[in-house]
Amino acid sequence: MGIEKVYSFHMTLSYSRDPFCCFTTSQDLQTFFDCHRRAFAHFGGVPKAIVYDRTKTVVRRHVAPGEAVPLHPEAVGFAGYYDFDIDVLAAYRPTGKGRVERQVLIVRDHVLSGRAFSSIEEMDAAFTTWVPQRRAQAHRTHQQIIGERAARDHAALKPLPPTPNLVAERHLRPVGKDCLVAFGGNLYSVPARKIRPRQLVEIRATKSQVMLHSTAPDSRGETLLAMHPRAVGRGVRVVDETHWDGLPTGKSRRTTTGDVPAEARHKQPPDRQTGPLETLLSRSAVTRIEVGRRPLSVYDELTGTRPFTTHPSTRETS
Incomplete structure (x- = not known):
């Protein structure tokens, strides 16, 4: 068989x-x-x-x-x-x-x-x-x-109704940041302009269709967000590309195709003077500050103290 x-x-x-x-x-x-x-x-x-x-x-x-x-x-x-x-x-x-x-x-x-x-x-x-x-x-x-x-x-049986009743399997699922909802090992899209990330939507699935509904009706009293044919198997993405209208594209952000040269990172505007506070807050400016080096005896003379020394002759023995 x-x-x-x-x-x-x-x-x-x-x-x-x-x-x-x-x-x-x-x-x-x-x-x-x-x-x-x-x-x-x-x-x-x-x-x-x-x-x-x-x-x-x-x-x-x-x-x-x-x-x-x-x-x-x-x-x-x-x-x-x-x-x-x-x-x-x-x-x-x-x-x-x-x-x-x-x-x-x-x-x-x-x-x-x-x-x-x-x-x-x-x-x-x-x-x-x-x-x-x-x-x-x-x-x-x-x-x-x-x-x-x-x-x-x-x-003695009752007559059949003119149209069949389709029973739907119902689940609540969160919406991802890419406007996709996971169900049965597959992903289904919902309109980006009608939902927000992590929002819960209700899935009503029949043998042939997957319907995604909002948990609260809109101004017209409707809850249906999207309807897709039910995917066969697992790992399938069922997407209506018009649903992605409204997602951020990244064009409004500053982007670069490579690393910024070192000269550009450390270069200051010619008409701007760097003050002491800005120097402390600027990491690039701090790296250019020269630090003086002096022996520790200079600090002893300034404080009027003698350096601590230990001679072998005064060491206690046991």
Whole structure:
């Protein structure tokens, strides 16, 4: 198989046990809810409620049994857009999703077992081909044809909204001095005239786009600063060169292409006299001051003291 690691997403209609499955190479937030959209399209509608275990893409953090479960804000927004309820299993309920867990084993044994695949698309096609065979079978629990009960299940589903809801991954990142923001191992530009260095901006990333927003709206109530296609891989710089308009270019600073000659450094203006204070403060002028040298006996004579000497004859012995 030419794929390094593959994950499967499963959704099962509770009444009929009608299955859906798709395969991905990621478990991030966008992929998780993209699989939901594919499941809704497969069933032809949206169920009234979906039961989840305590996955991090739905539950914000784990709490003690009996406490209210804090939901992920993107999961709440997605459920509100498609108008379904989120039902989170109670803690330590491993059998709460038995109908879905059983489908995982069925797909493994009847779709994947003994076969080799070279792409995700081949795996999805294999499941789609197998679904009519599964729907023609009688389920061992309700003893009815799965497809017949699935027709009643599908009729009870809510209609799909006209446009899909795109879930975005959200992060706060600081802006660098070069107006670039780091995300996912890549750099994205923002307009220099709208931000300041080290300012925090909000990144809203989908599978295909990266949108950078200010944390506070402008005078028109807008927060969008820039929108870029999402880079593939790492170490990529996605830059709109117009965003650099407003950055300092260095033309207003004094620059030189080489070292200043020594004559120019020590040369004083001909019409300016250097005073004593300026001489002390000027390092170049101090280096030209001549310092007189005299023996220490001169200072002894000026102070009226005799130099300290020690003779061997007066040295104490022990």
